[in-house]
Amino acid sequence: MKRSRGRPRKFDTREALGQALQVFWTKGYAGTSLDELAAAMSMKRPSIYNAFGDKEALYRAALNAFQQQLVSGLGTLDSADEPAKILDRFFARALDVYTGGETPLGCFIFCTAPAEAVAHPDVRADILEITGKIDGTLKLFFENARASGRLHGACEPLVAAQLTQAVLHSLALRSRAGQSRTTLNRMARGAVEMICR
Amino acid sequence: MKRSRGRPRKFDTREALGQALQVFWTKGYAGTSLDELAAAMSMKRPSIYNAFGDKEALYRAALNAFQQQLVSGLGTLDSADEPAKILDRFFARALDVYTGGETPLGCFIFCTAPAEAVAHPDVRADILEITGKIDGTLKLFFENARASGRLHGACEPLVAAQLTQAVLHSLALRSRAGQSRTTLNRMARGAVEMICR
DNA sequence: TAATTTTTTTACTATTTCGCATAATATACA
DNA sequence: TGTATATTATGCGAAATAGTAAAAAAATTA
Numbered sequence: 001m002k003r004s005r006g007r008p009r010k011f012d013t014r015e016a017l018g019q020a021l022q023v024f025w026t027k028g029y030a031g032t033s034l035d036e037l038a039a040a041m042s043m044k045r046p047s048i049y050n051a052f053g054d055k056e057a058l059y060r061a062a063l064n065a066f067q068q069q070l071v072s073g074l075g076t077l078d079s080a081d082e083p084a085k086i087l088d089r090f091f092a093r094a095l096d097v098y099t100g101g102e103t104p105l106g107c108f109i110f111c112t113a114p115a116e117a118v119a120h121p122d123v124r125a126d127i128l129e130i131t132g133k134i135d136g137t138l139k140l141f142f143e144n145a146r147a148s149g150r151l152h153g154a155c156e157p158l159v160a161a162q163l164t165q166a167v168l169h170s171l172a173l174r175s176r177a178g179q180s181r182t183t184l185n186r187m188a189r190g191a192v193e194m195i196c197r
Numbered sequence: 198m199k200r201s202r203g204r205p206r207k208f209d210t211r212e213a214l215g216q217a218l219q220v221f222w223t224k225g226y227a228g229t230s231l232d233e234l235a236a237a238m239s240m241k242r243p244s245i246y247n248a249f250g251d252k253e254a255l256y257r258a259a260l261n262a263f264q265q266q267l268v269s270g271l272g273t274l275d276s277a278d279e280p281a282k283i284l285d286r287f288f289a290r291a292l293d294v295y296t297g298g299e300t301p302l303g304c305f306i307f308c309t310a311p312a313e314a315v316a317h318p319d320v321r322a323d324i325l326e327i328t329g330k331i332d333g334t335l336k337l338f339f340e341n342a343r344a345s346g347r348l349h350g351a352c353e354p355l356v357a358a359q360l361t362q363a364v365l366h367s368l369a370l371r372s373r374a375g376q377s378r379t380t381l382n383r384m385a386r387g388a389v390e391m392i393c394r
Numbered sequence: 395t396a397a398t399t400t401t402t403t404t405a406c407t408a409t410t411t412c413g414c415a416t417a418a419t420a421t422a423c424a
Numbered sequence: 425t426g427t428a429t430a431t432t433a434t435g436c437g438a439a440a441t442a443g444t445a446a447a448a449a450a451a452t453t454a
Contacts, residue, residue, distance in 0.1 A: 006400020007450040028312035030227035033441065044403060049443075051401095105315060114308040114373050115225035118300060127374040154394075159387030163360075166367035166388070170359070173366055176311050177324040190356030191363070195391065197351075203430020204420040230411065241433060246413085248431095 013051065014065075016041045020052075021062040025108040029059050029116045029123075056120060063126050066108045073097060077141040083151050084196040086141070087164065091188035094168060098175040099184070106176025110169055131165065138164050151196065160195055167191045210248065211262075213238045217249075218259040222305040226256050226313045226320075253317060260323050263305045270294060274338040280348050281393040283338070284361065288385035291365060295372040296381070303373025307366055328362065335361050348393065357392055364388045 019040045023032050034055060038045050052058040074093050077086055098106050105111070109130060117124035138161035145151040171184055216237045220229050231252060235242045249255040271290050274283055295303050302308070306327060314321035335358035342348040368381055 004400075005398075005452050007402070009401065026315050028225070028227055028316075030225055031312065031316055034443085035441075045442085046404095046444080047402065055442080103315060106311060110370060111311040111314070114303060114370055115228065115312040117308070117373050117375075118223050118302060119225075119228055124373075124375055127370070128376065131371060131374060131376075156387060156391075159384070159391060162367070162384045163364070163388050163391060166363045167360070169367045169370055170363035173307060173311055173324070174328060176314050176321075177328060178314075178321055179325065179328075187356070187359045190353060191360050194353075194356060194360060201430075202422050202428080204432070206431065232411075242412085243414085243434095244432060252412095 009051075011041065011043055011047075011051075016043060016051070017058075017061055017065055020058055021066060021108065024059055024062055024112060025066075025105050028112045029055075029120075056122070059116075060122060060126060063109060063113060063123070063130075067130050070094075070097065070109075071137075077137065078144065080148075082196075083142070083145040084192050087192045087196065088189065090164075091167065091171065091192070092185075094171060095175065095181065095184055095188070098172060099181050104175045104178065106174075107168075107172030110172040111176045134165050134168070135161050137161075155195070163191075163195055206248070208238065208240055208244075208248075213240060213248070214255075214258055214262055217255055218263060218305065221256055221259055221309060222263075222302050225309045226252075226317075253319070256313075257319060257323060260306060260310060260320070260327075264327050267291075267294065267306075268334075274334065275341065277345075279393075280339070280342040281389050284389045284393070285386065287361075288364065288368065288389070289382075291368060292372065292378065292381055292385070295369060296378050301372045301375065303371075304365075304369030307369040308373045331362050331365070332358050334358075352392070360388075360392055 019042075020037050023036055023040045027036070034045050034048065037055075037058070038048060041048065043051075048058065052061060073096075074090055077090065079086060094107075098104060109127065113123055113127050117127055135158075139157045142151065142155065142157035142160045146153060146155060146157065167188065171188065174187075175181075175184055216239075217234050220233055220237045224233070229252075231242050231245065234252075234255070235245060238245065240248075245255065249258060270293075271287055274287065276283060291304075295301060306324065310320055310324050314324055332355075336354045339348065339352065339354035339357045343350060343352060343354065364385065368385065371384075372378075372381055
């Protein structure tokens with residue numbers, strides 16, 4: 001990649017986006033001002049506009065970054081392991097993200113985006129797309145698990161997928177509400193038990 | 198109730214609170230200004246401060262009102278019916294609330310409060326208390342169902358309760374994201390099937 | 395070196411927002 | 425009738441906020 005023509009940027013796009021994400025994650029979209037973002041990103045406001053567009057575009061870019069990072073972080077679902085083991089890992093990794101910081105922030109997407117979904121149709125569409133994608137991925141996982149005989153035939157893949165994501169949603173909210181990691185671990189464990197039983 | 202001394206209020210407290218709730222429900226806490234609230238409540242801002250306190254107190258009052266209204270609206274869980282039937286009703290009523298308006302708003306609590314939970318510890322505590330109360334109510338329901346032989350013994354009450362609330366959380370988010378009522382109905386149906394099987 | 399391009403930086407405008415001070419109004423009570 | 429009380433209504437001022445215009449800076453290219 002050749003260096004472009006004009007004055008070079010003094011910020012790294014990915015890093016700046018990550019810093020913006022952190023602020024949005026803590027304070028929500030509407031609760032965050034551009035000045036706070038500028039401070040966290042070490043950028044002046046005009047540079048933010050130039051690089052990312054307006055506040056909503058920046059927020060949606062953060063949503064997208066988080067989703068990608070989460071998808072890759074949740075680990076592969078298509079190993080030959082027991083389904084219950086795979087789901088245990090899945091939830092454990094999610095909880096790592098949700099309760100990782102000094103104060104647990106829950107899920108950036110499911111805890112901050114819904115509040116904006118009505119006022120910002122594009123954000124609503126983003127949520128819809130992400131939940132659809134997760135449903136699809138999980139459904140495929142359950143179909144494969146059933147086809148390979150690791151899961152009994154009565155377990156309807158779509159329902160199991162939706163139920164699994166429901167647990168994810170609940171962990172997202174509960175961790176932000178401050179429930180302890182051990183409580184959440186137990187809940188995840190029990191849910192996997194019920195889904196795969 | 199004796200009429201108090203000074204100039205009478207020209208607003209009904211419950212009604213005004215309901216109108217504030219509607220705005221918060223649509224735009225979220227941080228996305229709502231006191232001027233918008235004042236317009237919706239047909240009150241001047243000083244009257245709001247006088248009657249409800251500051252913005253956060255008003256929001257928390259709305260949270261409480263919604264929770265009470267929801268609890269009473271979700272219907273009694275202690276009939277002698279089949280557990281599956283009772284849960285079907287439970288989710289159907291929740292979806293009535295979540296998708297009821299002209300545009301589906303999802304759950305006021307679970308879709309707007311989490312975004313504020315970090316910046317406003319009292320709101321976080323409110324969420325924690327509400328989810329705890331719902332867990333407790335549902336756990337009692339499953340214990341009773343099991344004790345009366347309407348549910349098989351392998352169904353752990355606490356896990357079933359948490360899983361049921363997880364479905365509630367998911368319906369809350371999904372309805373606000375715009376998933377169709379029939380999709381949500383099917384999901385609820387499948388979930389009840391899996392929990393009570 | 396000069397021209398071009400892109401970004402940074404500074405500064406500005408218009409609007410929104412909050413909180414408060416003050417005046418006006420409507421009731422109960424003595 | 426007059427006083428006390430609680431609310432409504434008006435308006436001000438300071439701060440925050442979003443977005444933009446214009447100048448300055450740092451690089452490439454001719």
